Amino acid sequence: MKRLNYRVVIFIAALIFGVVFSIPSLIQSKEGKKITLGLDLQGGLHMLLGVKSDEAIKSRLKSIAGTIKYIMEDNDIVIDDLAVEGDKVTFKVLDSDDIPKAKELLKKELEGVSVLENQGTFTVTLTPKEVARTKKQAIDQAVDTIRNRLDQFGLAEPTVAKQGTDKILVEVPGIKTPADEQRIRELIARAAHLQMMAVDEDRAARVYSMSPAEAKKYGDVILPDVKNPKEKYLLKAIPILDGSMLTDAKVGFDRNNQPVINFKLNGEGAKIFGDFSGKSVGKRMAIVLDNKVYSAPVIRERIGGGSGQISGNFTIDEANDIAIALRSGALLAPVYVMEKRSVGPSMGADSIRQSMIALILGFVLVVIFMVIYYGMAGLVADIALVGNLFLILAVMALFGATLTLPGMAGIVLTVGMAVDANVIINERIRELLHEGASIPKAIEEGYANAFTAIWDANVTTLISAVVLYAYGTGPIKGFALTMSIGILASMLTAILGTHGIYQAFMDKITRDKLNFWFGIKA
Incomplete structure (x- = not known):
């Protein structure tokens, strides 16, 4: 080899890159970036979730009621009988002179609502457009929230995607034990609805003799203690504030070295929290998570800074999971499992084994055919094919892509497609040699004539692969991804790389027999 040209240099560099970044995935080393195996290759959990989007409407109305309570108190407007009833929020302004001001405040502060007033009694409902938007937002938010929770949990490449209009597909690879599965299911389904609620001190002593219906008449709700469900609290139904004002939640430890969750509120939440605690010294405020009371401390002084603490005799794992759920946001609507199945690791191993047999068999057959039919030109094409496979693995590993069974099928198909360009090029070179062209001219014109057809194909x-990736679901995306990487890699190896090898060995090719190099007789 006398001429080391830029094409060969680029090909060698690409081959080294492919080998180096493929090794961690091939030997499954602990260090380096590796390809993540999908659910069908390593086992895991597959779930189809339904979303109770109607519950999002109730949550939205409760949030509106809380906002109304705050803005009226903040503007010294006295109201009574504030309640959420069915699909509306009702309250009464006691001073008729405040009615115009109340109307103006509601119009300014609330969006997507209709407000009716009759002799000081206000009825606030969501508009049909806002109802539809809230339901859609609940599903979209559930997808984002579940994805954030699984990402923060540290799981590799979970799939969370909207299925139809009101369902969510969740696939979590690598879940191998029933305990892991249960923990993931609880993390996904946890509403993580944080509320701070005032204890109804006037009637608190009657909580054990009071029915939920009677509590509702007073604008209260009865909730159990998280540690002891038999212990009950009578709380004002309209919360002081909720988790939508939460900005952070982290696990910490109290003075007894027990795990607790420290949280912070945004500016609005900090102001509401500070104002309420300042007016309620000597009274209790309950910290409620998913309709269970975690603590109900007595307020000793105004609490500023917008921070608080949740304690509940947690384990470290429980505290971490709750903190993750709080940080990623509460679900606007509850989710429930419609379909669940587990893919065992043995099934994944069997899929890998069969896919590898198909890949190796396809690779060997292509290599043999190319050498028999095209001689040394076939061997050059096979070298490019090896480089193509390494490049596919390296790029996928570099970007932490997930390899699924359809992705393996894409690689197997790429083996055949990768040599297609060299078949076209070799046939063009053969045609020119049969016409009497010199070997250097046949090689150069063969590449030039074949390029258009290869490029178009x-x-x-x-x-097509890009469209499949953009609009397909998980398995289809995996197939499209490997196809796309394989096509781009083959353009580099099959066109640039093989051309450079021919140029580097040009002197030897011109001296040897054409049958040896291109499978034809001179």
């Missing part, structure tokens, strides 16, 4: 296939 690869670009159209790449466009």
